[in-house]
Amino acid sequence: MHHMKKYFTEGLIQFTILLSLIGVRVDVDSYFSGYFSPLIETDGGPSSAFIQTPFHHYRDTAAGHQVHPKCPELDYFFTSRRLLNEVRALGSPARFPTRVSAWLVHLVPDDGSDAGEPLDLSGDPDDEEIDADNHREEDDHTTGEGFGLSVSQDCTVSRPSCAAGELSKEETLLNRVNEEEEVVKEERGREDTSPASLNQLTQSSALEQEDLLGSSSLPPPLSGLELPPRWQDFLSEFDVNFSSCFPYLEAELPNPISYDVSLQDAMVSRGDSANSRPASSRTPLFRLESTNSSHSDPSQSSAGALPSSLFCLSGNSSRNNTSPSQMGGYLDEAVFEHINMLDLGNLDTIDPQMLDGMEGDMDTPWLEDSDSGLSLESSSRSPASPSASSDSFCDDEGGATGYSSEVESLSSKGGACAAAYRDWSPVNLVEYIWHDHTYSTPQAQNSTSSSWFTAIKQEVMSEDEAEPEEMSRDERRVQALGLPFSAFQIVNMPVENFLELLDSQNLSGSEVMLLRDIRRRGKNKLAAQNCRKRKLDTILTLQGEVEGLSVQRDALLRQRSHTAKALSAAAERFETLSRTVLGQLRDEYGHPLNAEHYTLHCSANGRVMVQPRTNTASRTMTGRKTMKRKKDKKP
DNA sequence: GGGCGCTGTCATCTG
DNA sequence: CTCAGATGACAGCGC
Numbered sequence: 113m114h115h116m117k118k119y120f121t122e123g124l125i126q127f128t129i130l131l132s133l134i135g136v137r138v139d140v141d142s143y144f145s146g147y148f149s150p151l152i153e154t155d156g157g158p159s160s161a162f163i164q165t166p167f168h169h170y171r172d173t174a175a176g177h178q179v180h181p182k183c184p185e186l187d188y189f190f191t192s193r194r195l196l197n198e199v200r201a202l203g204s205p206a207r208f209p210t211r212v213s214a215w216l217v218h219l220v221p222d223d224g225s226d227a228g229e230p231l232d233l234s235g236d237p238d239d240e241e242i243d244a245d246n247h248r249e250e251d252d253h254t255t256g257e258g259f260g261l262s263v264s265q266d267c268t269v270s271r272p273s274c275a276a277g278e279l280s281k282e283e284t285l286l287n288r289v290n291e292e293e294e295v296v297k298e299e300r301g302r303e304d305t306s307p308a309s310l311n312q313l314t315q316s317s318a319l320e321q322e323d324l325l326g327s328s329s330l331p332p333p334l335s336g337l338e339l340p341p342r343w344q345d346f347l348s349e350f351d352v353n354f355s356s357c358f359p360y361l362e363a364e365l366p367n368p369i370s371y372d373v374s375l376q377d378a379m380v381s382r383g384d385s386a387n388s389r390p391a392s393s394r395t396p397l398f399r400l401e402s403t404n405s406s407h408s409d410p411s412q413s414s415a416g417a418l419p420s421s422l423f424c425l426s427g428n429s430s431r432n433n434t435s436p437s438q439m440g441g442y443l444d445e446a447v448f449e450h451i452n453m454l455d456l457g458n459l460d461t462i463d464p465q466m467l468d469g470m471e472g473d474m475d476t477p478w479l480e481d482s483d484s485g486l487s488l489e490s491s492s493r494s495p496a497s498p499s500a501s502s503d504s505f506c507d508d509e510g511g512a513t514g515y516s517s518e519v520e521s522l523s524s525k526g527g528a529c530a531a532a533y534r535d536w537s538p539v540n541l542v543e544y545i546w547h548d549h550t551y552s553t554p555q556a557q558n559s560t561s562s563s564w565f566t567a568i569k570q571e572v573m574s575e576d577e578a579e580p581e582e583m584s585r586d587e588r589r590v591q592a593l594g595l596p597f598s599a600f601q602i603v604n605m606p607v608e609n610f611l612e613l614l615d616s617q618n619l620s621g622s623e624v625m626l627l628r629d630i631r632r633r634g635k636n637k638l639a640a641q642n643c644r645k646r647k648l649d650t651i652l653t654l655q656g657e658v659e660g661l662s663v664q665r666d667a668l669l670r671q672r673s674h675t676a677k678a679l680s681a682a683a684e685r686f687e688t689l690s691r692t693v694l695g696q697l698r699d700e701y702g703h704p705l706n707a708e709h710y711t712l713h714c715s716a717n718g719r720v721m722v723q724p725r726t727n728t729a730s731r732t733m734t735g736r737k738t739m740k741r742k743k744d745k746k747p
Numbered sequence: 748g749g750g751c752g753c754t755g756t757c758a759t760c761t762g
Numbered sequence: 763c764t765c766a767g768a769t770g771a772c773a774g775c776g777c
Contacts, residue, residue, distance in 0.1 A: 607765065632766095637755060639767055644753090646768090754775085761768080 586630040593623055602627060603634030686712075697722065 587599040595602075595617060602610065610631060614624050690712045694705040705722065713723045 633756065635766070636757080636768095640755070640769080642767085643769055751777085752775105753777105755773090757770105757772080759769085759771105762766090 586633060589626055590630060593617075593619070593626070595627075599630055599634060603631050603638075693720075694722070 584599065590597065590599045590602060595613070597605070597613065602613070605613070610627075614627060617623075619627070691707040693712055694707045694710055697705045699705055709725050710722050711725045713721045715721065
């Protein structure tokens with residue numbers, strides 16, 4: 113199960129990369145570097161789960177037993193961060209030559225009969241590769257039909273000046289895409305949908321389209337969708353009909369397209385490119401339009417919550433019997449929001465539902481937590497702990513040093529506590545607490561005190577078959593007091609209930625102090641865990657920021673370099689052109705003008721004048737001297 | 748046996 | 763003043 117989640121996490125990130133490349137913006141950073149990362153429970157209010165969720169409950173295994181923090185089963189926790197760093201590193205060519213060639217190839221139906229069939233997920237494992245070889249990419253381009261997304265770390269940013277043929281090819285493609293968009297617009301207009309959001313979500317793909325259109329080659333067709341084995345496994349786990357998830361891959365892309373763009377460049381230059389292009393050229397190339405065949409098979413839509421929402425972005429449209437152009441014609445903000453809401457933290461709630469059917473042989477829920485919070489199962493702290501020796505309760509009990517003696521002495525106090533203890537069986541706290549992630553707000557927390565008492569007692573009584581667990585020091589103390597509450601409950605119950613407990617149980621002063629210490633220690637334990645988790649998150653966030661700034665710096669440096677090269681090339685072309693023009697001109701004696709002595713000057717009104725080069729130089733020098741004099745006079 | 752990381756606990760501060 | 767939370771510091775434990 114953990115492999116499943118780890119696998120899913122990696123797959124999700126890779127899928128996010130692909131979505132980003134085809135224009136669907138998915139905020140990955142917010143998932144992993146934000147305060148409320150997906151691997152952290154989300155905020156749920158003043159006593160949120162984030163606050164009270166032990167950090168290390170994620171380290172628990174499916175069997176529920178404790179694992180060491182260094183256990184490899186923690187990998188899935190850190191895998192997301194590692195992958196994120198790798199994704200970030202993709203944009204930095206200075207670090208390592210990496211290229212991700214991810215191909216999404218669509219079928220081009222000949223007669224339309226194939227449009228609804230699921231895409232062939234069998235793919236060549238070489239289609240996704242991390243390879244520094246530049247020539248492999250070209251090979252990939254020549255083998256496939258459809259559109260390929262190739263992230264090349266070593267590809268250049270500046271687009272080479274297009275030849276006339278390339279331009280015509282681009283324009284043709286643009287026109288075709290525009291025509292398709294017009295058709296879709298007309299359909300949408302007839303069906304009275306919100307036109308404002310028509311192109312909204314395709315704007316993000318404008319850059320990719322432009323880069324795509326501006327890139328070099330159009331690969332020949334390839335039938336079938338080729339995915340790397342990891343993707344096949346990843347998708348096959350959820351039984352997702354990929355064609356239903358990306359129907360536009362089949363129907364909306366008659367022209368196979370490929371483009372090479374650096375991932376970083378795609379991110380950095382998105383705004384520039386989008387602004388530099390005329391609006392008319394921003395044609396939505398990738399549409400998320402539902403087809404009739406998307407959900408022809410109801411079982412295909414029965415995947416887990418995440419696949420149905422993540423992959424089948426247009427699934428709800430057809431399920432709700434709305435027309436494809438209404439709901440699935442384009443991605444809308446809700447879809448983006450949904451994607452953004454799909455942080456990995458939701459896996460905690462998704463996976464049990466989704467994976468139950470897939471891994472029925474797993475006896476123990478993987479969500480089971482163990483070593484966390486109050487260390488209710490066990491406490492490695494020896495009785496000789498300093499805190500134990502300083503415990504007021506021990507002092508009051510006549511210097512009892514061992515916990516067993518404490519328990520005995522307390523248990524021997526008899527009275528109501530002992531009677532209550534006889535009627536109360538210990539709670540299997542592992543089962544009772546850590547399976548419920550709402551433990552931050554106990555079930556009866558919001559109820560009245562008496563009902564809260566009753567609810568707790570009933571729950572405690574229902575745990576008759578609970579196996580005795582190795583309990584912590586405080587837990588044993590609570591049991592010794594004969595209270596019908598666990599240490600966890602004492603820690604997490606509202607203060608009103610806690611005070612009522614203190615009053616209602618006829619506790620002595622030392623016992624009250626013990627309960628207060630238990631409550632304080634338990635709360636502080638959670639606070640310490642949160643504090644450490646927060647500190648770790650802060651460090652990771654800062655590391656991510658450093659990484660991002662480094663990538664940004666690299667991009668700016670590259671941009672500066674390219675700008676300088678472009679400027680130099682323009683100057684060179686101007687010089688060549690000037691020499692050519694001057695060579696055609698004659699002075700009053702019929703001699704051709706010497707380019708060494710004359711230059712062309714383009715004025716603002718478009719006039720081109722021939723000026724003596726020496727005069728310009730001298731005038732420039734004169735101007736500089738004038739400026740210098742002015743500067744000297746100023747102080 | 749020492750280093751290191753994790754964890755619990757205490758003391759203290761803040762809201 | 764009480765309470766809850768945050769955080770630095772310290773110590774114990776396991777690897």
